[in-house]
Amino acid sequence: MKKISFLTLLLVIGLVVAGCSNDTSGGAEGEVGGEITVWAHPFTGDAEKEEEMWDKISTSFQEEYDAEVNIEIIPWANRDQKILTALAANNGPDVFYAIPDQMPQYADVGMLLELDPYLEGYDMDDFVDSALVSTTWKDKLYGLPILQSVDTLFYNKSVIEAIGEDPENLPETWKEFEAWAVKAKEQGFYATSFQGGGSMNNTLYPYIWQAGGDIVSADNEVLINGEGGVEAFSFINKMYKNGWIPEDSVTAMEQNALWEDGQMLAILGSGNTLANLQNKGKIDFVIGPPLKNKKQAAYGTTGMFVVPSNTDNPATAAEFVKTLTNAENQRTFNKVTQYIPARESSKDIFDEQPFLSQLASYTQYTLPGVINPKGRDIMPMIQAQLQAMLEGDVTPQEAADAAAEAIEGAVSQ
Known part of the structure; x- marks a missing residue:
């Protein structure tokens, strides 16, 4: 049997959706009831606690709407292929969990149900603005957010004191951080982490946003080699050449050992970092705000629930997504998962x-990566140019220009 490529599956989905679009384009028609299937993933290592959480959420919905909800937990691995294959065969879920780089791919081929017609009278004002960026494609809402995260700098207090600085007065700007980086280097410490072999969401992109730039817009305008992009490439290059980030930063996937050995001033981390630090209890740390140059910004994912456009029960599926992401269920879900609620009022759980x-107070500064159907495709292209710059093969401007040329080729296909 031939292997089906991801792109081919997307095209198949487009045909499937086109074939059933007449059934789902009539707005929020239909009564809430019947049966729906929801696909979610394991969010913690405690399956029993998560099962209790889902039972509570689904039972309350079933009692209110006399509808049956089947929760199925599927693995994270190969989730794209599983979802696309099931929907192409018209036997997929009625609701499923998605992340920001999936949503525009799916929405752009007509795979997702537009939720706007189902939201009359629904409280949207309570959602964090940055969370709705991830669920919106071409001015239409295709999902409702359930969780967020924030990547920011965690500082080792012992190293702060060793360089003669104050842990209660942390850097807020590139200039202030650079001053600390110089002192850290003089005292034999690295300033921060940089995993050049990992996702651009955690490396290059935040610096571009902080410099006031962007990568590529939703309408395919390539921006990475603008002033902000070149400034970000230059700042990273400066950190590497000056030894403020480790020697293996070109291809590193993680640098936790240096941090845990006390050789690093700060590490870029999120809620998972916090949990690890609190569990191990070896490092006395403080958390700093997202840095800014022209703009204060950070990467942070948004998890959402979406409805496929070929569901047999759109009204019930949409209503369940609304219920799942209301303020109370955001509290229920995120108390268990320890993610940040995507509603402001639900942040009181912390x-x-x-x-x-x-x-949680920093989600206002987060961006979810590149919201574009080609977001995943262009990342390795950009990474290759970033790595070439760090290896000394090209200048920051040349790296940014080459990345822009590669992006233009990808989005024009």
């Missing part, structure tokens, strides 16, 4: 957890 409360 009132007694200062570090998580601090991280």
Whole structure:
């Protein structure tokens, strides 16, 4: 049997959706009831606790709407292929979990149900603005957010004191961080982490946003080699050449050992980093705000639930997504998962957890990566140019220009 490529599956989905679009384009018609299937993933290592969480959420919905909800937990691995294959065969879920780089791919080929017609009278104002960026494609809403995360700098207090700085007065700008980086290098420490072999979401992109730039717009305008992009490439190059980031930063996937050995001033981390630090208890740390140059910004994912456009029960599926992401269920879900709620009012679950409360206050600055159907495709192209720059093969301007040329080729296909 021939292997079906991801692109081929997308095209198949487009045909499937086109074939059934007459059934789902009539707006929010239909009564809520019947049966739906929801695909979610394991969000923690505690399957029993998650099962209790889903039982609570689904039972309350079933009691209110006399509808049956089947929750199925599917693995993270190969989730794209599983979802696309099931929907192409017209036996997929009625609701499923998606992340920001999936949503525009699916929405652009007509795979997702537009939710706007189902939201009359629904409280949208409580959602964090940055979370809705991830669920919107071409001015239409295709999902409702359930969780967010924030990547920002975690500082080792012992190293701060060793370089003669104040852990209660952390850097807020590139200039201030650079001053600390110089002192850290003089005292034999690295300033921060940089995993050049990992996702651009955690490496290059935040610096581009902080410099006031962007990568590529939703309408395929390539921006990476603008002033902000070149400034970001230049700043990263400066950190590497000056030894502020480790020697293996060109291809590194992680640099936790250097951080855990006390050789690093700060590491870029998120809620998972916080959990690890609190569990191990070896490093006395403080969390800093996302840095800014022209703009304060950070990467942060958004998890959402979406409805495929070929569902047999769109009204019930849409209503379940609304219920799942209301303020109370955001509290239920994120108390268990320890992610940040995507509703402002639900962040009160962290009132007694200062570090998580601090991280939650930074979601206003987060961006979810590249919201474009080609977002995944262009990342390795950009990464190759970033790595070539760090290896000394090209200048920051040349790296940015080459990345722009590669992006233009990808989005024009």
